[in-house]
Amino acid sequence: MTTSNLTAGEIAVGDRLAELRHDVTATTVVLGALASRDDRPMHHDRDFAQKRNGTQDIFLNTPNQAAWFERYLTDWTGPMGRLGRVNFRMTGPVFPDDTMVLAGVVTDTWTDDVGCTWAKLDVELSVGGVVKTLAAASIAVPSGPDDNPWSRKGDQWRP
């Protein structure tokens, strides 16, 4: 389990996150769809995906991709990291037998008006060097050992 926590002082623009590689299987796709209560057939029925969507196979759904991005980011920050915003651009499907690679880089760091410390990252999900999904994410991290972004409520939390 992830137990260590990054603090703002340990993060700098240009920092690169360790890549996450995962071999996608039909189970990956179907389990992801099941977990997100997505019963649309292109995520579990290859015939449907090929004939109706014109894709080579079933493919990962968007909510499950979001879950992959979240896991990737909080593996990096530790559990104190609190996602504020994620912007996805889907550029191509991810299929069984793909090896997907998530890679990220810190593009900005700042402290907002209420003292919350943030990092912004660009994260790419790619297959064979081809980007399939691009994400820009803002995640709050502790400013120091006595800070916890999760303790912020109401107007003290400005994602």
Add this chain to the structure above:
Amino acid sequence: MTQNETESQTGTIEEGNDLPADVSALIGVRQYEEVAEFPVERGYIWTTCASVENGNPLFWDDDAAAEITGGPIAPPTMLSVWLRAHHWAPGREAGSQLPLRIHFDLKERLELPEAIMTEDVLVFHEPVRPGDLLQSSQILRSVSELKHTKLGVGRFWVIDVEYRNQRDELVGVDTLTGLGYRRQGQ
């Protein structure tokens, strides 16, 4: 909806295709206020974490969750999961409940048979916790002019889905950009 080709809100504007007045009138109007069919529960949280091998102790270790988040929470990116209708329920046909209904309304009203989602922005507010009963509403934010795109002639639209808990606290907003279009010959 599918996601099989890149598109952005660009394209050549088609002349003489004003947005129908009844569609313009819906911009900014809150629609489809719905209450979840079941409370947030840990089974789906664990299944989601298992599906992406997410070992964040917030979702597995109650002591860690108590210390950091004041008790168990759901992964923020699970927002849409809690408002997904059951595939079947008494009195309705299997698979008859569509998510993101404004998107399907626009496809039909604007006679654009194909659609893809091109962008999705999730913003997270108050944490979602097991036992919460979420509600959602949908607001059409914009519809573009008719444009020629790589996929065909169509329009981009932006829809906000707002999620609140049973205390009416905002827990998140999902802003989706869709492209409805006709392929050549359709």
